[in-house]
Amino acid sequence: MSATVEFARMNGLGNKILVVDMRGRPDKVTPAAAVALNADPQTEFDQIMAVHDPKAEGTDAFIDILNSDGSKAQACGNGTRCVVQALAAETGRKAFTFQTVAGILYAVEHDDGTISVDMGKPVFEWNRIPLAEEFHDTSRIELQLGPIDNPVLHSPSAMSMGNPHAIFWVDKDVMSYDLARFGPLLENHPMFPERANITLAQVTSPTSLTTRTWERGAGLTLACGSAACSAAVSAARTGRTGRKVTINVASAKPSATLSIEWRERDDHVIMTGPAEWEWSGRLDPSTGLWSRDGTQEVEAQ
Numbered sequence: 638m639s640a641t642v643e644f645a646r647m648n649g650l651g652n653k654i655l656v657v658d659m660r661g662r663p664d665k666v667t668p669a670a671a672v673a674l675n676a677d678p679q680t681e682f683d684q685i686m687a688v689h690d691p692k693a694e695g696t697d698a699f700i701d702i703l704n705s706d707g708s709k710a711q712a713c714g715n716g717t718r719c720v721v722q723a724l725a726a727e728t729g730r731k732a733f734t735f736q737t738v739a740g741i742l743y744a745v746e747h748d749d750g751t752i753s754v755d756m757g758k759p760v761f762e763w764n765r766i767p768l769a770e771e772f773h774d775t776s777r778i779e780l781q782l783g784p785i786d787n788p789v790l791h792s793p794s795a796m797s798m799g800n801p802h803a804i805f806w807v808d809k810d811v812m813s814y815d816l817a818r819f820g821p822l823l824e825n826h827p828m829f830p831e832r833a834n835i836t837l838a839q840v841t842s843p844t845s846l847t848t849r850t851w852e853r854g855a856g857l858t859l860a861c862g863s864a865a866c867s868a869a870v871s872a873a874r875t876g877r878t879g880r881k882v883t884i885n886v887a888s889a890k891p892s893a894t895l896s897i898e899w900r901e902r903d904d905h906v907i908m909t910g911p912a913e914w915e916w917s918g919r920l921d922p923s924t925g926l927w928s929r930d931g932t933q934e935v936e937a938q
């Protein structure tokens with residue numbers, strides 16, 4: 638078995654993704670390799686999407702998702718679109734079925750190059766998000782940041798989109814908040830026993846939202862697909878918007894949008910947006926040593 642595998646450096650709205658081809662081999666991308674790859678400015682990433690041979694009948698691949706701190710994630714919307722684009726380019730196919738630890742995902746590449754992923758059903762039960770405290774209604778939980786009589790942020794909507802999310806509703810520009818400072822406090826708040834992805838969301842019309850996310854295990858990112866889905870669902874659930882919205886991901890460069898529909902007929906959340914290939918190379922999934930296609934050198938870490 639070769640020590641190295643192919644990988645592609647890609648992005649979904651600026652969310653930095655490494656798609657690693659682990660098909661045909663039993664090993665995994667190790668947390669140590671993830672941390673080493675993220676330490677190098679050329680390969681730093683938000684998520685690794687490790688594409689493995691399928692484990693379940695009727696699926697095309699099993700996807701293992703790692704955050705840049707080496708921890709595992711159960712869902713990654715932007716990364717899933719990147720995997721679709723990579724496999725569509727390789728096979729000429731348009732539709733794929735993937736398995737992750739959170740379940741089965743269906744995805745399709747459209748003729749205009751955008752990709753839709755069926756992210757499954759949202760989960761609202763407090764112990765399945767999970768939260769540390771029982772809440773009958775998780776659309777507005779008791780949690781606040783700042784002075785008790787004048788909190789900076791309060792009463793987020795909590796849910797799971799396969800992974801845990803807290804959505805804080807704000808009236809001001811989401812970029813005006815110091816998310817880099819309080820993101821870590823909220824991600825690791827005792828309310829979230831498995832930590833959480835923290836999103837600021839501003840409703841800009843009955844059909845649009847602007848979001849900015851501090852990701853569990855990855856920090857401030859330019860975009861987060863599962864957070865966009867969670868913001869859309871939470872906005873509809875709390876009567877702020879309808880079930881079909883455009884998400885303007887404030888920090889994405891250039892500013893770009895995702896379309897999210899929380900389908901009435903089956904409760905599934907459908908996310909549609911772009912994916913972009915940047916460059917390809919090879920890496921060692923146990924150490925993170927890597928080389929870029931067209932060069933012979935293995936980069937030192």
Ligand SMILES: N[C@@H](CCC[C@H](N)C(=O)O)C(=O)O
Nearest residue numbers: 710713714715800861862863
């Ligand atoms: N960027 C992703 C979400 C990544 C997973 C997250 N950090 C977690 O640990 O749950 C997306 O596009 O959904």
